[in-house]
Amino acid sequence: MKVKFRKPEPPPEFQDVIVWAAWLYYVDQMTQSEVARELGVSRASVVNYLQEARDKGIVSIQFDPGSIENTLLSQQLRTRFGLEGCTVIPRTQTTEDLVPRLGKAAARTLSQMLQSGDVIGVAWGKTVLAAAQSISRTSLGNLTVVQVVGSIPGTVDFSPELCTSVLANQLNARCMNFLAPAVLSSRSLCNELLEEEVIANQFQAIRSSRIILFGIGDIAAESTVVRSGFMESDLLRSYEQQGAVGTIIGRMLNAEGEQVCTEMDHRMIGLMLEEIRPIPCRLAVAGGIHKLEAIRATLRGGYVTHLVIDFETASALI
Amino acid sequence: MKVKFRKPEPPPEFQDVIVWAAWLYYVDQMTQSEVARELGVSRASVVNYLQEARDKGIVSIQFDPGSIENTLLSQQLRTRFGLEGCTVIPRTQTTEDLVPRLGKAAARTLSQMLQSGDVIGVAWGKTVLAAAQSISRTSLGNLTVVQVVGSIPGTVDFSPELCTSVLANQLNARCMNFLAPAVLSSRSLCNELLEEEVIANQFQAIRSSRIILFGIGDIAAESTVVRSGFMESDLLRSYEQQGAVGTIIGRMLNAEGEQVCTEMDHRMIGLMLEEIRPIPCRLAVAGGIHKLEAIRATLRGGYVTHLVIDFETASALI
DNA sequence: TATGATTGCTGACAAATGTCAAATCCAAAC
């Protein structure tokens, strides 16, 4: 029978084994086996510690923003649409899902622009959620994440609330959810609600954001706006007749990037597109060739300062 | 016979294969094999690309400074000696060489404090050289590295010039070497030299540094100062009789951290210890129990704002 | 003090990564 030992020693010097392991591995560049020997645990545990160190943001891998913005397309898009930053993610031969890839790229861009004390507005969408999920934890403090679009009918797995809470959770930030539906049945009810203090506060927070993160949607019959139940397809058609080609932050815009309004817009709670311009960093993330026109319109409208896009769509834009 | 293909395609989208590979691997988290397939090269090449990406600073691994400064000893040292930052590197069971380990830690600390446009003063020593060698390349521009101590007699493999040039090279920085010997034969010659414009400029640059990096030396008979030929051992004894316990930046100090002068100091070209205090970030790196008293003296003298030290010596200090 | 749930650790195996000598490519010199 095997003899039992008590733990070799309760780590006296480093309160946190995780940090200890991470240091020996990433800084001193020991192998995991060596680290295991040092700490007196099995190598498999070291693997777990290191995983945790990455999850907790104790170690993080930074990608030099300069290098990725050096690509031809990024430069062209920046000049053409007056962007401050533009990340064009490489295409892959195996057409794997763009959404998580765009999400990761957006998450990196967002991390890099984050500062302590920031207020971050968040819209919604598959890509936005993907970004929220894959952002790495940060040690920055005093962050606030604000939901920019109210709740939407129907159940989708990437609702505005979810996007906001996931991001807040990952960043260890205060989370301000929007306590109202995005669309109401009457204009008067909508106006009444806007008087409410909670709502007014929410708008105040949104307007004070330094950063806003949003996706860009197209308005085809199979697009997200329709399938999520945000908008009936006949209503969508009326927007289309007025020239709408895409949607951001719950509003519609035409090919020139101007907001297209119908009766519905007056019973919606949310920003008008003009209102996002004062926000200093406006990070849009979108990709896929079917969104081409919607993206072009958004860029023309000048709503974006930083863009994350895929190679193919970026090429098509130029 | 195997058919030869020409390269699948000369990468049209990413000017730089290195960046492309690094993105797919580090951001999209593909395996190296998948990356190889995407780029149409062998996996072995991908390994090389990734290596290069790390060398060039396209990707870098950051260690959260907060986590490492959370250790008990770091906190105690910071409070006790009024430091802004203190990194205590973990001890290892296998007593492997401290110097490269301290160097890596110092390199990280330095990277984290670097800002674009910085002027960095560099003294000399084994540990300083180790730091210079292992600092990772940065994309920060407009850096200047200034040699703080003049040339020393005898040949050592960690001369002031070498430390300075290596660091400048790694950081892609302007390099200002000190074009004079540290010790002259007479006081008058020394004074004459100090009038020279090149020398005056050098001092000006040193005084305008935002950061200074230096090691701490002990003065035992087998210590670096003696073995490097910087100082004869009988001269050293005369310092010792006046209470010297350690040396930094070419000067001697006593247990209270006050500079100890002999005749020699007046024919040396270099800063007086008082003169380093105006430099905002003063990063000292040293370790090993034989340096205990020298380190204590340096800390008492208030010459240090940021310290990198090993666990054992740190424990002994407290 | 039993009991079941939960957490964390381990060993054995599978997968991914690093190394290195040999092969190949490229461009300049003959």
Added chain:
DNA sequence: GTTTGGATTTGACATTTGTCAGCAATCATA
């Protein structure tokens, strides 16, 4: 053309890393 020297790429192998099911310890509850 052909040769030549340096840089780059590659395949085969060695090492390192990730995974996962099962086990031990801990904890909350009955």
